[in-house]
Amino acid sequence: MPYKPPTHTVERSLRATTGAKIVAGIDEVGRGAWAGPVSVCAAVTGLRRPPDGLTDSKLLTPKRRTELCGVLGDWVTAYALGHSSPEEIDDLGMTAALRLAAVRALEALPVRPDAVILDGKHDYLGAPWRVRTVIKGDQSCIAVAAASVIAKVRRDAMMAELGLDYADFDFAANAGYPSPTHRIALEEYGPTPHHRVSWSYMDALPRWRHLKKVRITPEAAALEAGGQLGFDF
Numbered sequence: 001m002p003y004k005p006p007t008h009t010v011e012r013s014l015r016a017t018t019g020a021k022i023v024a025g026i027d028e029v030g031r032g033a034w035a036g037p038v039s040v041c042a043a044v045t046g047l048r049r050p051p052d053g054l055t056d057s058k059l060l061t062p063k064r065r066t067e068l069c070g071v072l073g074d075w076v077t078a079y080a081l082g083h084s085s086p087e088e089i090d091d092l093g094m095t096a097a098l099r100l101a102a103v104r105a106l107e108a109l110p111v112r113p114d115a116v117i118l119d120g121k122h123d124y125l126g127a128p129w130r131v132r133t134v135i136k137g138d139q140s141c142i143a144v145a146a147a148s149v150i151a152k153v154r155r156d157a158m159m160a161e162l163g164l165d166y167a168d169f170d171f172a173a174n175a176g177y178p179s180p181t182h183r184i185a186l187e188e189y190g191p192t193p194h195h196r197v198s199w200s201y202m203d204a205l206p207r208w209r210h211l212k213k214v215r216i217t218p219e220a221a222a223l224e225a226g227g228q229l230g231f232d233f
Contacts, residue, residue, distance in 0.1 A: 003055055006145045008047050010117055010134055018130060020114035025143025026102055027119045029057075029151045031094060034186075035169070035176035035195045036159050037083040038097055041151035042105040044077040044113065045143045051075055054145050056138035057152035069153040072146050079150055080108035090198040090213050098124045119144050166192050 011023045022044060030038040051071045053064065060068065073079075082104025084097035092100065102125050106113065115130045119137040134141055138148040156175050163171030168185040169192065176182075176194070178201070190208040191197050202212040 003059055003139070006050065006055060006140050006142045008142055010132060010137070010141050011047065011143060014115045014117070014132055018115055020130065022111055022113045023115045023117060023143065024106065024109065024113035025117045025119075025137070025141055025145070025147045026105070026125070027057075027138050027144050027148040027151055028098060028101065029148075029155045030176065031098070032178075033176035033196075034178060034182065034199065034201055035086065035171065035192065036155070036162065037085050038089060038094070038101055039151050039155040039158075040082045040098065040101040040105045041079060041147040041154070042082070042102070042109055042113070042116075043072075043079040043143050043147040043150060044109065044111065045075075045146055046077050048075075050142045050146070054142065054149070056136075056145060057148040059139070060149070062156075065149055065153050068149050072150055076146055076150075078109050078111060079147070080105045081151065081154055082106070082108060086194055086196045089196050091215065093215070095124050099126070117141050117144050119148070162194055166194075 014020050014023050024042045024044050026040060026042050028038060028040045030036055051068060053068060057065055082101040084101040088100060089097040106116070106129070115132065116125065117137055118125060118131050118133045121133055121135050123131045123133050125131050134144065137144040139145065159175040160172035163169060168189060170179070170181040173179070174182050186205055190205070191211060197211055198213040198215060202209050
């Protein structure tokens with residue numbers, strides 16, 4: 001399906017209005033998964049012409065994503081990934097876990113960005129970072145699109161490796177997201193150490209719901225974001 005390629009429009013605007021010289025694009029993957037980390041990539045691309053076919057990772061086939069990720073590794077000025085573990089997601093809630101992963105990614109860059117383009121409408125990063133949120137930024141902004149592809153490919157590879165020890169869950173195919181195979185394995189074997197056991201899908205597991213973790217601090221509970229998918233898929 002044809003799509004409009006991403007541009008440097010937002011980055012140029014940030015440079016012109018704020019004086020920023022180094023702008024990073026940020027995207028996350030794994031927010032709605034039942035298992036595995038939530039992962040954030042921060043990418044700095046400058047204003048160079050992007051590789052052909054760059055767009056939101058969700059619009060690309062797995063084969064094309066992997067090919068493009070290999071090209072992007074050498075093309076970007078810099079990139080880094082940050083992760084929040086299932087335990088951190090359970091303890092902090094998704095919003096705080098996303099911020100933790102994003103800060104880890106930004107602080108792992110060899111240069112500190114003057115401004116950040118964040119995919120979506122909610123600024124989960126906040127001060128002291130200068131943030132511009134862009135809805136569908138992974139489709140419209142080159143740096144965010146690059147971050148989107150790298151984050152997806154790298155997290156998928158992580159989940160496939162984890163899946164070697166949990167073949168029944170088929171993490172290589174579902175990357176920890178809801179799927180019929182994943183649901184059946186949960187019902188039969190219960191959650192693995194890589195599952196987010198505070199999530200509502202645990203309520204649909206009669207044999208295992210006693211393992212559900214409940215956050216006890218109001219502050220942590222208040223940070224909870226949506227996306228806790230049940231079995232209706």
